[in-house]
Amino acid sequence: MGSVCLLSRLSFFLGTILVSALLALVTVAITLGGLPADRWHARRLLREHDPNAETVLAMQLYYASLETKPKWLDRLARLFRVRHLLVEDEDITSWVGKYDIKNVPPITNEDLESEKAKMIQRLWRGTRARAAYQAKVDEALEAEEDRSKYLHQHGLTELSVQISRAFDTVSLMIIAPAYFVTITVLLVIGSRRMLGESTDVFADVSDGLLFRRGGRGCRGEPDQANVFPPIPPVAEALLRRIRSLSTLAFPGQPALRHRRPLFDAMAVNRYSEGGYTKAHVDLLQYDDGIAIVSLVAPATLAFRMDGKCVRVRLGVGSLLMMCGSARYEWTHEVERVHKDERVSVVLRKLVQ
Ligand SMILES: O=C(O)CCC(=O)C(=O)O
Ligand SMILES: [Fe+2]
Numbered sequence: 001m002g003s004v005c006l007l008s009r010l011s012f013f014l015g016t017i018l019v020s021a022l023l024a025l026v027t028v029a030i031t032l033g034g035l036p037a038d039r040w041h042a043r044r045l046l047r048e049h050d051p052n053a054e055t056v057l058a059m060q061l062y063y064a065s066l067e068t069k070p071k072w073l074d075r076l077a078r079l080f081r082v083r084h085l086l087v088e089d090e091d092i093t094s095w096v097g098k099y100d101i102k103n104v105p106p107i108t109n110e111d112l113e114s115e116k117a118k119m120i121q122r123l124w125r126g127t128r129a130r131a132a133y134q135a136k137v138d139e140a141l142e143a144e145e146d147r148s149k150y151l152h153q154h155g156l157t158e159l160s161v162q163i164s165r166a167f168d169t170v171s172l173m174i175i176a177p178a179y180f181v182t183i184t185v186l187l188v189i190g191s192r193r194m195l196g197e198s199t200d201v202f203a204d205v206s207d208g209l210l211f212r213r214g215g216r217g218c219r220g221e222p223d224q225a226n227v228f229p230p231i232p233p234v235a236e237a238l239l240r241r242i243r244s245l246s247t248l249a250f251p252g253q254p255a256l257r258h259r260r261p262l263f264d265a266m267a268v269n270r271y272s273e274g275g276y277t278k279a280h281v282d283l284l285q286y287d288d289g290i291a292i293v294s295l296v297a298p299a300t301l302a303f304r305m306d307g308k309c310v311r312v313r314l315g316v317g318s319l320l321m322m323c324g325s326a327r328y329e330w331t332h333e334v335e336r337v338h339k340d341e342r343v344s345v346v347l348r349k350l351v352q
Contacts, residue, residue: 220276220336222269222344231266231347239263242291242319242347250323256289263291263347271299271334271342279304279331286348288327292320293347297339305330314344 151157231239243262250256265286269277279302282290292301294314303310303326310330314320322332334344 220274222271222275222277222334224270225268226265231261231264239347242293250289250321253289253323256323259289259349261349262289263349265348265350267346267348269344269346271337271344273338273340274336275334275342276336277334279333281328281331282346282348285351287351289323289349290321290327291347292322293345294318294320295343295345297337297342299337299342299344300335301332302335303330303332311335 151161239262292314294316296316298313298315298318301312301314301320303312305325312320
């Protein structure tokens with residue numbers, strides 16, 4: 001009797017502990033495990049790869065299951081499809097010029113056109129100057145009775161005059177057109193390489209996004225839109241979501257976490273299949289504390305330093321935040337993308 005009572009008490013006790021433990025586990029899972037949808041959870045990445053934890057301030061990866069696509073993403077996606085050709089738009093030129101950003105060379109089709117025009121003018125002036133000089137020589141030769149005396153006075157010979165004439169004719173008929181064609185071809189190829197195939201600079205100005213096709217003439221590089229302060233309303237929702245993480249973001253760097261604004265520059269990268277970026281450290285015009293949001297398709301970002309490599313799978317809707325050595329000492333590169341399209345949004349803060 002006594003032993004049965006003891007047994008039932010023990011089982012009740014154990015049962016209570018089990019249920020409490022289960023409840024605690026579920027709570028922890030919900031808090032940390034990204035449930036319900038839309039809750040971010042973080043994983044620190046570099047610390048385990050770098051024995052010198054001091055230098056590894058932070059590279060964090062957050063996941064959010066973006067089951068319901070935020071509206072702004074739809075708008076963004078539409079934006080990529082509608083590419084307005086705004087080559088002749090004055091606003092765009094001043095807009096690019098205004099921010100003198102190093103990785104966006106302020107070159108528009110207009111610049112290239114005026115460069116071409118200048119070269120043609122120079123060529124034309126040169127040809128005209130030579131023709132005028134020739135005319136003067138001819139005139140003088142005609143006026144001068146003693147032709148050989150004139151030639152002698154000017155250090156010329158019959159042969160040199162003939163050669164000079166022949167040269168001018170050749171130059172006018174062959175060299176000038178060839179020069180013109182070469183310059184034009186070079187400029188056309190150059191502008192294509194710099195600005196893309198048929199659409200050169202494309203943008204939706206209402207959203208403040210200016211897209212530049214490809215990066216630095218490199219085929220695989222993504223199309224990029226750079227937006228400088230203020231970040232356009234299209235990304236407000238995203239910014240709010242990231243700000244809501246501010247208690248977690250950038251561990252060990254409260255100054256970054258509390259800075260206002262958290263970010264004021266945004267880059268939107270659009271990769272086609274096979275697109276990639278070369279290993280780089282982001283430009284120093286941007287402050288520490290950078291966020292990368294991956295959308296539409298996943299990608300792998302490889303971080304490298306001193307022969308070490310950390311490959312990070314960036315799922316759709318993931319947010320990678322980097323600061324300290326992850327931002328300054330490790331290079332990062334996006335490996336070739338295997339889907340039709342991947343979009344990333346990079347948020348940064350310009351150095352004051
Ligand atoms: O597309 C990405 O995930 C990263 C892009 C990047 O590194 C950059 O724009 O600096
Ligand atoms: Fe980068």
